[in-house]
Amino acid sequence: MDIMSALTRIVGNDRVSNNPEELFIYSRDSGAQPPRHVDFVIMPTTVDEVRSILLLADEFKIPITPLGGGFTLSALVVPNRGGIVMDLRRMDRIIEVDEINRYALIEAGVSQGSLKSYLEKNHPRxxxxxxxxxxxxxxxxxxxxxxxxxxxxxxxxxxxxxxxxEAVLPTGEICRIGSCSLGSSWFTRGPLPDLSGLFIGWLGTTGVVTKLSIKLYPKPTYREVIVFKSDDVNLMTDAIFEATYLDMLEDFFIINQEKPDWLNHIFYVLILSGHFKEELELKKTAYKRLFKEFKDGGRVEFVEHLHPALEKRFLDVPPLAALAADFRKGGGFEYTGAILPITKVPEAWRKGMEIFRKYDMMCSYVHQVLMGNSIMFGFNYSFNRADEVEIHKTRKALEESNRLTYDLGGIVWKGEVAAQKLALERMDSNTVDLMRRIKKVMDPRGIMNPGNWDLG
Ligand SMILES: Cc1cc2nc3c(=O)[nH]c(=O)nc-3n(C[C@H](O)[C@H](O)[C@H](O)COP(=O)(O)OP(=O)(O)OC[C@H]3O[C@@H](n4cnc5c(N)ncnc54)[C@H](O)[C@@H]3O)c2cc1C
Known part of the structure; x- marks a missing residue:
């Protein structure tokens, strides 16, 4: 079977390639994982095309890797076993925005930037x-x-x-999940058995999501950033607890970097917002008071004069929290995103520091406080992609911070294959078995992004 001709029959000449120059960019990402081989890249524009490609791949047992923007940095969209990369970026229609029921129905390739600018222009609230x-x-x-x-x-x-x-299975069925499975409105995914869990967290190993309805939220008119700093790692758990307990935050991240000197503190960055100026003022006052009185006062200090450039970058949507990342010549950057309970933050901080020291890397931390009960604790490593020694060092540091994450009772977020293996090794065996059975039902011939969540 001439696979290239079969793929061309599905999408035409312009949207499929086996040209080495074009495959090159799909064979790597900007993280620290080694490049891998790709046989074909294809860009469908319709659900029917997605389905035909999947059926062809299923029939001839060709691995398929679904690709969105390809920015996870952990090579999740770089095929482990060759085959076809299905680049979904041409499926980029914003199909509907339901302003009253507050959702946007979009295709798989719609980017963050395009949804954001579409909403700003057409639905500014x-x-x-x-x-x-x-x-x-x-x-x-x-x-x-x-x-x-x-x-x-x-x-x-x-x-x-x-x-x-809406998702297409490798066996060709097109399934809808939520109210859209009963009628034309995409306003909710419950109360029904929540089948979205068959795709969320599976890293493209169960099917291709072709449409998504995403919730929209009110956009307050007034926003402000306030920053507190401290040098005491031991205070972090309580500081996060109290700040989230007050429950008035829009966004909350914590940054630190060893160099330059002014960044070498623990900065708590709080984004506040309100529909009214008075509401914003009230929130500001509440947070200033909270940290003034925190642990008998004075241990977390309000930053009076935030540089306007910094203020702007923090207030941008999205904010530039990665400002604290030590971007180096050579452009390589990767991080272990450790999802941790907040009680583990001081220990993660100290042990993470030992890893930075061991591999002679500059400490740069960016942590996103998710809700009251968890944090995305980022062990950031930047490296020169032209320098094999640095890449090797980065992989070792990632390996150690992945292991540390599990040792602390956390979970590595969007981990590369090795981090997924660590999770499976530690996971309860009945859970692994359930995953295996689900995978078998969803993808009986094992063509979807093989190597990821490798259940044997
Ligand atoms: C500087 C920087 C900052 C970042 N900050 C954040 C942040 O603040 N928050 C955050 O959440 N992330 C962040 N990330 C991580 C990541 O870039 C984002 O989560 C990004 O949105 C992932 O989307 P993507 O389109 O790049 O996904 P991809 O990398 O293309 O795909 C991710 C996974 O989903 C699968 N997949 C993709 N599309 C489909 C589909 N339609 N059907 C089935 N499977 C599919 C892929 O196979 C892959 O396994 C950051 C990354 C960088 C480089």
């Missing part, structure tokens, strides 16, 4: 939860990896914001 990822990252890719955005401390993970979904 509404917003979606925007991650700090580059604007060409897709909304669907982010939801499927359980990402978070600038209003997550208030409303939850972006994967909690799904109101409906």
């Amino acid at each position: 509404l917003q979606h939860s925007t991650p700090e990822a580059p604007p060409t990252a897709t909304v669907v890719g982010n939801v499927l990896i359980q990402g978070h955005g600038h209003i997550s401390p208030r409303y939850g993970l972006n994967s909690d914001m799904v109101s409906g979904m």
